[in-house]
Amino acid sequence: MLWTPELIQFLEDAPWPATKGELIDYCDRIGAPPAVVKNLLEIEDEDEIYESIQEVWPDYSTEDDEFYYDDELNEY
Numbered sequence: 001m002l003w004t005p006e007l008i009q010f011l012e013d014a015p016w017p018a019t020k021g022e023l024i025d026y027c028d029r030i031g032a033p034p035a036v037v038k039n040l041l042e043i044e045d046e047d048e049i050y051e052s053i054q055e056v057w058p059d060y061s062t063e064d065d066e067f068y069y070d071d072e073l074n075e076y
Contacts, residue, residue, distance in 0.1 A: 001042040002035075003057045010036045017051045 010032040014023055020043050027036050043056070053060050 001039045003039060003059070007033065007036050007039065008053065008057050008060055011053050011056060014053070016053070017049045019049055020046055023050070023056070 010027060010030065011023065014026050018026070020040060024037055024040050027040065040056075050056055
């Protein structure tokens with residue numbers, strides 16, 4: 001399973017909480033690329049309920065995330 005920021009963005013507005021099947025149905029409805037559905041199909045637990053996008057891809061960063069170098073960049 002290979003998530004990228006471009007692929008995971010298709011799940012940002014998904015109806016959370018959701019199961020794997022519900023996320024796949026959502027991606028089909030919105031016309032997400034096949035790679036998104038392929039990644040979701042690789043999730044093993046069929047019945048688990050995912051509360052947020054971070055549970056699908058823990059490395060997903062939100063607008064609230066603070067980055068280490070943000071302060072340094074703003075100084076220039």
